[in-house]
Amino acid sequence: MAVERNMALTGQPPKSLNTIQKIGVLIGISGLLVLLLASFNLNLANKGLWLTISLSALTIGIIIFSKGAYDKKLEGIKNDGVWFKSMSSRGVLAWIAGIVLTGFYVVLYFFAELLGLGQGVDGTNTGLVGLFDPLSRLLSGNPASQWFVYGTLYTIAIVGFGIKFLMKYKHNRYEQLRTMSVMFFQTAFAFVIPELMARLNSDTFSLPYNDLKNMWPLNYYAFEQWRVDQFINAQTIGLFFLILAVLMVFVISPWLTYKYGKRWYCSWVCGCGGLAETAGDSFRQLSDKSVNAWKLERWMIHTVLVFSVIMTVATISTFLGYDATKYWFTKNVFLISVGVFLTLLFAGILYYKRNQLNKSAVTGAAGFFIFTIAFLVLISFVDLSQIQIQAKYFSFGLNDKSYAADSALRAFYGFGIGSIFSGVIGTGFYPILGNRVWCRMGCPMAGILGIQQRLFSKFRITTNGGQCISCGNCSTYCEMGIDVRAYAQKGENIVRSSCVGCGICSAVCPRGVLKLENDGLDGRINSNEILLGNDVDLMDFVNNK
Amino acid sequence: MNDLQTEASFFNTKNRIQLTHNFMEHIVIIGNGISGVTAARHIRKMSDKKITLVSAETDYFFSRTALMYVYMGHMKFEHTQPYENWFWEKNRIELKKGFVSKVDHQKSQLIFDSGENLQYDKLIIATGSKPNKFGWPGQDLDGVMGMYHKQDLENLEKYAPNNQICKRAVIVGGGLIGIELAEMLNSRGVPVTFLVREDSFWNGVLPAGESGMINRHIKNHHIDLRLGMNLKEIIADNNGKVKAAVIQETGEVIDCDVVGLTAGVSPNVNFLKDSGIELGRGVKVNRFLETNIPNIYAIGDCAEQHEAIGNRRPIEAVWYTGRMMGETVAQTICGNKLEYKPGHWFNSAKFLDIEYQTYGWVFGKPKEYEAQFHWIHQDDTKCVTVSYHKETREFLGINTFGIRMRQETFDKWLTEKKDVDYVMDHLAEANFDPEFFKHFEKDILNAFQKQQTINA
Known part of the structure; x- marks a missing residue:
């Protein structure tokens, strides 16, 4: 991975930028500059106006850049100079972008106060989060959070770079429809609808933030107690969403995957996939094609899948255990159903698909299966909420809290997989490792869909x-x-x-x-x-x- | 999972026992292109023989057809290598880098230009082609190159890295390599003058309607296409480097820094002169790919059939025929003597942004028994030509531009000798375009029926 030293935006084709592209870059950067100034608490008098300017500049910048790149060209493949351009060939620009993105994720996940979250008088927002307050109030009626900032920028990225992708592949209707689909699902399902639905919440009625397409196990907190309780308390509509979430996992998704392959989700609907296919498109060639990378992938993604399964089972069985009167499902009924389901699935695959599995797949699957069942047996006898785990032993002393074992599992998953893997590495390292590292190596949802697809x-x-x-x-x-x-x-x-x-x-x-x-x-x-x-x-x- | 890259895993015990008697028989293959590598892989699958692949060009097998994408920045050179570097050792295929200067079949040995020798038990010659040069004055100057070997790519990178060092390039020869070279230079903004001997691009192969569409497509890419023009000479500057090219017909002097010679290729067999191996333009072989000397075989671009097979040429410089000859000769060498019997003709290419596929035979100048139906889309980037027998109406072949079609379907139709009306009615079954693409089968059928009524 030698760093290529050429940072030139000028120079010769095909790696140089033309005038229109330079204008696009300039406009886009001015949009980023507004965000940066806000982050440093520069007092921007009319936040709504400045936010509009910034987000428009970002979108328009990308569109102008793309027009410069593709507008005057005939329809066809547009990969000239991909391996010469610093940004798309792990050059200096790529490393800078990677470091900036990674830094952004670290701040976002772990130091939101640096973005101004709740830093003003009476816990109001200042800085970058404050800048987004007007838009958040417009949609949900509430002040912004760091997640709202992230969601907005994420949506802008998918829409802006989605338009770029549409121009690049103007000759290919499959690519066009697929891209419009991810742009739609991100904007509507992941962003606007959940924000608007928050308006329904009152003192007596509340639904959790619910992106309908974001299913378990990608949404690893889908069945945590606070969400399940909120759904149940919201009665009909809440139950509808809860049942829908379960149906998605066990009926709708398998059926769609049977008919169309996992693409119906991963490259048509999913938000992670949406970002990878649009903003990440310039980095797709960076993925590692070696057989060794494939071996790593198979272990890694299935390990995360097993981890997400046992984490979820532990979570649900724990709250079913100590709140037994509240739910009609008891802890043991739940554990036994999971065990029976997994056993039938595993035995069925081994029997009916034996000709399609090679030895290493069977060995690996058997190992994971035994581990999972052993864990089920363990938690049927042990109440995880009674075991205390000292976080300092697992966090180099950074976190000295003490967690119950089930929360510890959740916390560790949320930190290690949810934040570090999918965010910091998965997206922050786009320009270095390629745009689908998370989807390929870490996403438990992709793991399940992949088994179905194969x-x-x-x-x-x-x-x-x-x-x-x-x-x-x-x-x-x-x-x-x-x-x-x-x-x-x-x-x-x-x-x-x-x-x-x-x-x-x-x-x-x-x-x-x-x-x-x-x-x-x-x-x-x-x-x-x-x-x-x-x-x-x-x-x-x-x-x- | 490893069988993807491990041919040896297909090796079965039964073969191992049968073949013990010729254990360690040494098969030497000259040339690590698609033919030689395919032969090596298949011999390894079926036997435990010692295999040595000799090449002077590169350490590892790469896809020659992909060299253009390296210059255009679509790929890096390592992406053109279909196998990872550990593949060869794992499958016990020895790689030897060196230039064979002589074959001594009496002593069963190769002599390298370094003076080294290499003994063989069986020899496969798979040395491919070299670009044609027709004795033009100045054809060996610096800055003059073909586009065939990896070394040509390195030369181009040296003489035409950008449009400041190379202010213009002249390409001589309007075939598949010529248009690829034009596309390459175009990607770096180097102005190109493209001299084509014929009065329309590749019209020795393509019917007029198709050839005309490609002419217009080339011009749309701002390539200076000169039809019916030949090269007279290349003029040097004081340092022995290209300064200009002169056109035969007009005497026009075109200032340029690079001249690309892409007037076809011919078998790379000079080193076999006086070896006793029978040569024509290439190495003469029979249908078993055997030369006149026992234990010496020739495959791929450098092999010349004594008699052409069907409508095919005696020398076929095509990717997949090289591969098929490799597969066939491996059978023969491993004890299952097999004739080279290619199936129905097919091929493909890409002209800038327009993909081209052909199945069966459609001739540029129709044969006397041949009728052709031509359909072209109004956007001038898609067209189809269907060839059929005037009397019997048997479907003979199809050329398709900008619409992908399925080989399996045409292979079946050709074998079953379907008539043209059946093929036109069922054309949609052969469509291989990506999902959601616009279909044109109805337009094509309508146009066909209209033409039939007029003719009737």
């Missing part, structure tokens, strides 16, 4: 016979680090649990070799030893022996 789905990327010339564009631009070419050059379909169906491999292929499809289950996974184009006798001979 074993129970009609989705695949079809390879067009013997047309592949092994050029490697597909592998290079796969954000998930799948070595697409390794399959395509053998004439094999690509059926991989990590594939989010972004469709870029198919778009950048210069020979029309790849097509994302939902089709029958027969022949979905094919491994020809000899490619189409050969004499039929040879193909039969080699493939059927």
Whole structure:
């Protein structure tokens, strides 16, 4: 990862910026400058106006930049100079961006007071959070929080860079529709609707902040007691949301994944995916394609998945345990149902899909399964809320509080996975590790959908016979680090649990070799030893022996 | 998961026992391109023979077709390598870097230009092609290059890193490599003058309607396309570097810093002169890819069939035929003697932003038995030409531009000898465009039926 020293914005094509792009950069930076000034508590008299100026400048800056980049060009693939530009090839600009982004996440998650959260008289906001108060009041009626600031900027990023992506792929309707979809779900479901719904809350009625599409386990706090209680107390509408959340996990998501692959979520709906596909698009080529990275990925993502399962089970079983009278589900009924469900699932896969699993997959899955069941047995006998954990032993002495074991699990998950992995590393390191590190290595939701996609789905990327010339564009631009070419050059379909169906491999292929499809289950996974184009006798001979 | 990169894991015990008698037979392959590498991989899958891959060009196999993307900044050179570097050792394929200057078949050995020798039991020649040069004055000056080898890429990076050092480039030869080189230089803002001998781009292969559309597409990319023009000579400056190119027909002198020679390729077989191996333009082989010398085979671009197979040319410089010959010769070498029998012709290319695929045979100048139907979209970036037999109406082939089609479907239709009316009615089944793309099968069918009524 040598740092490339060329920081030039000028210079020669294709890495230089043209005049229009420079204007775009300037406008965008002026928008950021307003945010920066606000962060340093410069007194901006009319906050509403300055916020409008800043957010407009950011959006307009991105749009002008994109117009400069793509407007005068003919429709087609726009990857000229990707590996020459400092920003997209781990150059100096990329490192600066990475450090700034990472720093922003650290402040956001752990030092929100630096952003002015509750720093004014009577706990009012100052600084950056204060700047966002007018917009927050407009939507939810409440003052802003650091999460509102983040949500707003996040939405601006998806919309702004989404428009850039739409211009870049103006020739590709799959890419266009997919991008409009993530822009819509972010703006409406993750941002506007939950904010507006907060207006329904009163002294007697309250719903938790609820992004309908943000399902468990990506939403790792979906079934924590305060949320479940709020839903139950909100009666019909609350119960509706609670039941919907459960249905999403067990019915709606599996059904959609069966029909369309995990892409229905990961590259059409999900907010993390939305940011990765838009703001992160310039970094997709940075993903690691080595077999070693794949090995790491398989362990990592499934470990996080198991962690999220046991954390959630521990949480729910604990509050079912000490508040037994409040819920019709008891702790033991819950634990037994989880155990039975997982056992049936595991046994079913082993039996019905035995031909599709190789040894390392079976071994790994068995290990995870035994661990999970052992944990279920453990918590059925032990009340986690009675065990105290000293956080200082796990936090280099930074946190000297003492937690009950179930809260400790939650806190550790929230910190390690929710904040550090998905935020600081997942997004902060976009310019260094690529745009889907979190989705590939850490997201438990992607883990579940991936298992479904590999074993129970009609989705695949079809390879067009013997047309592949092994050029490697597909592998290079796969954000998930799948070595697409390794399959395509053998004439094999690509059926991989990590594939989010972004469709870029198919778009950048210069020979029309790849097509994302939902089709029958027969022949979905094919491994020809000899490619189409050969004499039929040879193909039969080699493939059927 | 490892079978992805581990051919050896396919190795089965039964073969191991059968093949013990020729354990450690030494197979030497000259050339680490797609043909040689495919042969090596398949021999490894089926046997435990000792395999050595010889190359003077690069340490590891890379995809030649992807060199253009390195210059354009789409990929880095390492991305053009389909296998990670540990692959070769793990699969016991020895790599030897060196230039073979002679083959001594009497002693079964290769002689390198360094003076080293290498013994073989069986030899596979897979040395590919080299760019054609037609004796133009100045063709060996600095700044004159083909676009074929990795060294050509390095040369281009040296003489045309940007549009200040290379103020203009002249490309000579309007084929697939020529247009790729034009696209490459265009990506760095280097003005390009593109000399094409024919009066329309690649019209030896493409029917007139398609060729005309590509002419216009090239011009839309601000490439200075000169049709019906040949190179007369290349003029040097005082340092022996390109200064200008002169056009034969007009005498026009075009100032330039780089001249790209892309007038086709021919087999890279000079080192085999006087070796006793029968040569034509390439290494002469029979249908088993055997040369006239026992235990010496030739595959890929450098092999020349004694007689053409079907409508194919005796020398096919195509990616997938190289791969198929590699697969076939591996069978023969591992004891299952097999003829090279390519299936239905297909190919693909990309002209700047327009993808091209072909299945079956559509001739640039239609054969006397051939009727062609041509459809072009009004946006001038998509078109289709369907070829069929005038009398029998048998479907013979299709060229498609800007619309992807499925090889499997056409392969089946060609084998089943479907007639053109069936193919036109079912064209949608062959569509391979990404989901949600606009479909044109109805327009195409309507146009076809209209044309049929007029002709009838």
